[in-house]
Amino acid sequence: MEHVAPEGLIIDNREDGLFRVNRQAFRSPEILTLERERVFEKCWIYAGHESEVLQPGDFCSRRVAGRPVILARGSDGQVRVLLNTCTHRGSLVCREHSGNAKTFQCPYHAWTFNNCGELVGVPGEDAYSEAFNRKELALGMPPRMESYRGFVFISFNPTIESLLDYLAGAKEFLDLICDQSEDGMEIVHGTQVYSIRANWKLLVENSIDGYHGLPTHQRYMAFLAEIGGIDPSTVSRLRGEAKDLGNGHSVIEYEPPWGRPIARWAPYFGEAKKAELEATQKKIEARFGAEWAYRVTQMSCNLQIFPNLIVNDIMAVTVRTFFPVSPDHMEVTAWALAPKEESPENRALRLDNFLTFLGPGGFATPDDVEMLESCQKGFLNREVMWSDISRGMKRAKPATTDELQIRTFWRRWHDLITLTPARAEAQRAA
Ligand code: FES
Ligand SMILES: [Fe+2]
Numbered sequence: 001m002e003h004v005a006p007e008g009l010i011i012d013n014r015e016d017g018l019f020r021v022n023r024q025a026f027r028s029p030e031i032l033t034l035e036r037e038r039v040f041e042k043c044w045i046y047a048g049h050e051s052e053v054l055q056p057g058d059f060c061s062r063r064v065a066g067r068p069v070i071l072a073r074g075s076d077g078q079v080r081v082l083l084n085t086c087t088h089r090g091s092l093v094c095r096e097h098s099g100n101a102k103t104f105q106c107p108y109h110a111w112t113f114n115n116c117g118e119l120v121g122v123p124g125e126d127a128y129s130e131a132f133n134r135k136e137l138a139l140g141m142p143p144r145m146e147s148y149r150g151f152v153f154i155s156f157n158p159t160i161e162s163l164l165d166y167l168a169g170a171k172e173f174l175d176l177i178c179d180q181s182e183d184g185m186e187i188v189h190g191t192q193v194y195s196i197r198a199n200w201k202l203l204v205e206n207s208i209d210g211y212h213g214l215p216t217h218q219r220y221m222a223f224l225a226e227i228g229g230i231d232p233s234t235v236s237r238l239r240g241e242a243k244d245l246g247n248g249h250s251v252i253e254y255e256p257p258w259g260r261p262i263a264r265w266a267p268y269f270g271e272a273k274k275a276e277l278e279a280t281q282k283k284i285e286a287r288f289g290a291e292w293a294y295r296v297t298q299m300s301c302n303l304q305i306f307p308n309l310i311v312n313d314i315m316a317v318t319v320r321t322f323f324p325v326s327p328d329h330m331e332v333t334a335w336a337l338a339p340k341e342e343s344p345e346n347r348a349l350r351l352d353n354f355l356t357f358l359g360p361g362g363f364a365t366p367d368d369v370e371m372l373e374s375c376q377k378g379f380l381n382r383e384v385m386w387s388d389i390s391r392g393m394k395r396a397k398p399a400t401t402d403e404l405q406i407r408t409f410w411r412r413w414h415d416l417i418t419l420t421p422a423r424a425e426a427q428r429a430a
Contacts, residue, residue: 002382004028006417010410011386017393019407020386023379026199031417032327038416039307040065044146044153044166046309046321047071047081049335051150051186057100057115061092062333064154066323069142070094071152074116075102079147081154082117083140093139097191104139113139149178150185159428169245173253173303177313179288179296180262181339187319188336188351194360198372200308200322200330204409206368207310207320208302210238210252210400211391216371220356220363228267230257240299242398242405248306248412250405256300258315261350262339263297269349304405306412311337316354328376334358 004024009031011020025031047064048071059072061084068084070093086093091108103120105112112121117139122128142154146163151174153163164171178185196203206212214221224230240254259266263281265274285293303311310320317337322330336354338347357364378384389410392402419427 002028004030006031006034006414009417010414012407012411012414014393017390018388019390019393019403019410020388021410022385023382023387024385026201026376027327027379029327032324034417035324036066038419039413040323041156042160042416043157043307044144044155044160044163045307046305046319047145047152047154049150049187049319049337050079050147050152051184051340052098053079055100057102058098059094059096059101059104059115060098061094061096063323063331065156068092069154070104070139072115072117075114076116078116079152080117081142081145081152082113083142085140086111087119087137087139117141149174166247167305168247168249169243170247170249170251170303170305173245173251173301174311176292176296176299176301177303177311177317177337179284179292181341182287183340185317185337186340188338188347190335192334192360193332194365194369195325195329195331196322196369196372197329198369198376199327200324201409201413202372202375203322203330203332203368204304204308204310205389205406206372207312208250208252208304208405208409209403210240210242210254210302211403212368212371213238213401216367217364219367223356223363224258224268230266238400240400242392242400242402244404244408248409248415249304250408251301251303252400252405253295253299253301254400255298256314258300259353260297260300260315261342261346261353273349302405304409306409312358315357316350318354318358334360 009022009025011018045065048060052060053071053073056073056075056077059070061070070082070084072082073079084092084094086106088109088111091106093104093106093113101115103112103114110123111119114120119134119137142156143158144155144160146153148163148167238254240252242252244250259269263277265277281297284296300314308321312318318334319337320334322332324330336351338350356362359365389403389406392398392404395402398404
């Protein structure tokens with residue numbers, strides 16, 4: 001097996017404008033071990049959205065950063081993330097994907113926990129000594145959990161900065177996305193789950209990559225042109241900008257060629273929708289002023305929150321997270337996010353848009369999956385050691401088809417992956 005040192009996996013030559021990533025980063029099991037320790041255990045990781053557990057007792061079970069957890073709203077109304085492992089001898093206590101429950105009963109020896117995580121039932125409890133303490137045996141919780149505008153994050157790093165500080169410039173874009181709604185945004189019921197035979201970082205790159213839009217998604221662009229009114233040539237020059245948002249987060253924000261069911265009309269929405277979308281536009285302008293409202297309704301953004309959350313507000317909004325199973329395999333979970341007060345008709349329009357482009361059976365995602373798997377296959381040629389990510393490096397104002405947003409991810413990744421425990425300790429002391 002090739003031995004890989006994390007230092008030197010990146011060439012970042014700002015003077016000459018060259019940026020390269022060593023392809024070992026995509027195929028090395030040693031690097032994946034370091035990523036688990038130094039990235040996924042150290043950062044804030046997206047766990048779910050408060051709207052998924054609206055009522056007391058609602059729960060969803062899922063894997064977050066590779067661990068089985070339960071996102072649950074307790075009977076006390078509070079949202080928690082519980083570690084899905086029985087404090088008796090280990091079994092998962094919740095094996096349903098979602099539902100509403102007062103308790104979780106472990107299937108192994110039937111210990112019972114309430115939806116706040118407390119141990120409330122132990123068959124044959126009289127067999128235990130005085131030292132047996134139910135309180136101590138509540139379900140575990142990650143050391144940190146915080147949320148911002150409904151987005152719930154957890155961290156296994158007890159000393160991490162607050163979520164708000166961590167989000168840095170990404171907060172502005174979560175605000176832009178959430179300001180589409182007066183009542184708040186909600187996750188639409190239903191989850192897309194798929195997997196890709198490729199390294200997880202290829203999906204980070206792809207999700208914020210404006211350069212691949214036209215060549216990879218020709219079919220979708222042709223479809224938009226055919227159903228009405230989109231000039232495919234506009235797609236190659238998406239007017240907008242790529243931005244480094246701090247802490248490894250990045251975004252491309254641009255004026256899209258497609259319609260947006262919030263308030264950007266396109267011919268394929270039908271004439272009847274025009275007046276209504278204009279009225280929504282006016283309403284949002286009245287709340288926030290013309291400039292912010294324009295960005296909320298008319299602009300699209302692909303937002304990358306380090307390390308593995310993507311919120312793409314394109315024709316619909318997708319919330320996408322993923323985690324590596326092995327260096328060449330990832331599991332992906334995605335949801336649609338929408339304004340709570342949206343009419344059923346507009347919701348249908350949104351979901352049609354969502355499935356057509358973003359769904360794993362749509363016009364775009366299968367093409368992306370194919371390209372990512374194709375890159376991973378290409379990486380078998382070890383003689384070709386580097387991937388080039390230098391586009392726009394010497395440009396003062398990087399475009400959406402440049403690669404600044406991708407370099408932003410990689411720079412942070414490299415900082416963390418090379419952060420030995422000793423260096424981390426020294427940084428804390430300073
Ligand atoms: S492992 Fe859960 S009750 Fe025994
Ligand atoms: Fe794509």
